[in-house]
Amino acid sequence: MHLAAPFPAPAIADAQALYIHWPFCVSKCPYCDFNSHVRDSVDVAAWRTALLADMAHEASLTTGRPLSSIFFGGGTPSLMPPALVADLIAAAQAHWGFTPDIEITLEANPNSVEAARFGDLATTGINRVSLGLQALDNEALHFLGRAHDVAEGLAALDTAQRLFDRVSFDLIYARPDQSEADWEAELARALAFGTGHLSLYQLTIEPGTRFATLVAQGRMTPADPDHGATLYELTAAMTGAAGIPAYEISNHARVGQESRHNLTYWRYGDYMGVGPGAHGRRGGMATLRHRKPENWMGAVERNGNGLQSEEVLVGDDRAREALLMGLRLGEGVDLARIATMSGIVQDRLVNDRAIDQLTGLGLVRLDGARLQVAPAGMLLLDAILPELVAI
Template sequence: MSPDPFIPAAAPHSSDLADPIALYVHWPFCVSKCPYCDFNSHVRAEIDIEAWRDALLSDLAHEAALNGGRPLSSIFFGGGTPSLMPPRIVEALIDAATGHWPATSDIEITLEANPSSVEAARFADLAAAGVNRVSLGLQALEDEALRFLGRAHDVREGLAALDIAQSVFARVNFDLIYARPGQSEADWEAELARGLSFGTDHLSLYQLTIEPGTRFATLVAQGRLTPADADHAATLYEQTQAMTAAAGIPAYEISNHARAGQESRHNLIYWRYGDYAGIGPGAHGRRRGLATLRHRKPENWMNAVGRNRHGLQSEEPLDPADRAREALLMGLRLVEGVDLERVGRLSGVPIAALIDADAVARLAGHGLIRQEGRRLRIEPAGMLLLDAILPEVVAV
């Protein structure tokens, strides 16, 4: 018997079995590697498309057998560049997933796409395959910035792809990267205003960060690239919040903005600490209290599927403290914050042990965090300091 009566002997997992789950499908291939990207993406001269279809279907079937019976509320094709996938492969995976799990009536099926003319030409076929939401990697609305970011498209091509996407898909998101070296407040104001004028219901707006192992990290180490000053980046962040809120697309997560009801349902499952299945190279998942991880390198993943009919590298049980920590770290990214009672119930950690009450009181006095009953949320001013605040308040 557990020494703490709040924690049952069979520890709870991260979501109730009646709750919907999400599916993430990783396509690891890109035409080229962007200098800022630390995602699991790879460039290959040749890809055996049929072998990849079969391997992904096998990995999917294995995961579904272990996590079946629950409604499927979203599918997300990420990468890499999943818009390089033939639409028939996308369709096969959607059909298989909705065969393994009962789909909700409003299932969200998102595919990340690069805005090249070649990929945009596939949008109608992808919509016919079942994709109903596309996330377009515009990244910038200036040609010089696109060259700096290593993107293969220019602004004209990107906006043409956006036009096609908006005519084909019911829901469209696009990404922009700001706080680029040399970008002024006036530069970003003009660029973001242009982006807001396109009328999409969701925007993902990321500050440029220098990730270890990337080409940009090498340039910084060599003194050939100077990132934006932190104070300037903070000013641009505040400018972003003000402009998107005024346009009716406020932030609902630190870098994501949407009109009411247009939030990414798939990502909300992550941030609200629901269960999700992850298949394909390097894909993570959360399944009934287990953290699952697929082999990262495409060839290693393929070999594992050939041997075992799945690409799992590991599946590790998460103890109550791990689950509580993950739920808090993810949930506090959201403007809505977290329900501490729910986190305690899902993780098995007593509510009093989840957060440092003294740290919360201190930071609340500075207007950085707010606790109202069982709900804890980061204030707008605190979002700028989120990485510093989280270790202070999360006690588990």
């Protein structure tokens, strides 16, 4: 990751984003501890009515600024009926209007059932697909709990690349027993597919997951942190050489192919969340929808929206969130902008002594009001952020 000036993107002040959460899966998620969303069938008409009502509520509070991105995520959004996707996109355009280069992303599992629907989904306005490939090794896919194999995943990738303007896929590395040579070969193969965006994550052991249980039982040994650091550096070198460098700690893109939707999150712009469990940030408010589908649906029927809570974020909260999100980016953060947005004076935002020490170690850089974590610092980001952020 190089220290770069901000890359072109719609101005945060002029646009906003929309996240639409479709909660349903057709099979149990290997990572999810909440599986009441597994359904054999869904009352599409009822869900269409509820999602449109939830969206209309958000629109009533956020008019006057067009959408620069829409992201369909959640359970298995690529199994949404294409007609429903089209209706939601049309409603969003009617409510807010679109920037000329709007990005409309669909999250999809790379299996033959979902890939067969890509053609219909491509006619709805979707122009970007994010595929959860996760590995290019069948044994690894089995370990990760994925239902697809490599051949099926690559067939879905080929279909997506033929039908959509922009395609991204993700891979997980630093898996148990994965050598440097193993990851080098897998990443080289991934880069050869020529997508404009890659999300490359190190395997992390989160409390309450199946992996945490396996570690506790002694049935899984996580990758050594030093080995993980070696793989991270290898990743940065290979993606940079291929012209798809990191612009965020785990995300890599060709120039102009960065995820505009995720940039809204990382740059702390406004986004509306619609659907069960969806989070949002709008006008200094943190919004949260009811997570359980039935509870969300009941709230929409009673109140005209699926909100569980709305919380006013005080200046310290907004500044802290903006710093923690923005310092993940290679471009870093504009401290003057955060001060203006939060009402917190710039001197209170960060620890000047820590900046001086970390700058001397080559881990951060301060240029005027722009603070960036250096490539070497990204390896230590979790330790660096508490030192930098003063609020």
